[in-house]
Amino acid sequence: MADFGFNEHHQHEVINYMRFARSKRALRLKTVDSCFQDLKESRLIEETYTVDEVTDILNGLQVLVRGEVEMELINTAHTNVLLLRQLFSQAEKFYLRLQTDISELENRELLEQVAEFEKTDFKPNIKANQETTKPKLAPLNEGGVSELLQREISRLQEDNDKLKARLRTLESRELEKKFQQTAAYRNLKEILNKKNEQIKDLRKRLLRYESAE
Secondary structure (H helix, E strand, C coil): CCCCCCCHHHHHHHHHHHHHHHHHHHHHHHHHHHHHHHHHHHCCCCCCCCHHHHHHHHHHHHHHHHHHHHHHHHHHHHHHHHHHHHHHHHHHHCCCCCCCCHHHHHCHHHHHHHHHHHHCCCCCCCCCCCCCCCCCCCCCCHHHHHHHHHHHHHHHHHHHHHHHHHHHHHHCCCCHHHHHCCHHHHHHHHHHHHHHHHHHHHHHHHHHHHHHC
């Protein structure tokens, strides 16, 4: 079994997605097979064909097969976007910023690991009684949520302290009144106010989680 460095829960999520992708691929291949079968039954009924007739038959088949392959590639791309949407939406709820490395999608070594993993028919060495299907990806536990909120509050507070220090430095210069009328000053004050509102909101959320524990 390939080792992707996932925990058991995420291993199951990968398996569920690969099973979904396999089923969609099998359906599309059946459609391609039908294109050839229909051609045999509808067009290959004569014993001999001219070059032009063979060319016409192959051109027609090419259009059908190309259309099926293109449709599958487009559908796969759109499906992957929906999968990323789920992951990013969950991450944003906890103020996480996920990053992707597109170059890794063509990593031959990793692709071979995925291929080998699929050959095992998705039988990882994990507890058999663990749920393998869920309507949604499981959220972090309460302790994890509190920790993430605390980190975000600390980060925002640190940003605020830096902004306040910068404002104090700017306000202490000659011509203070004129500076306070500048766009730079107003922008800094606006940023500071927004971060204060974020901190208030996060602290309210933290209190709700802590009171529920």
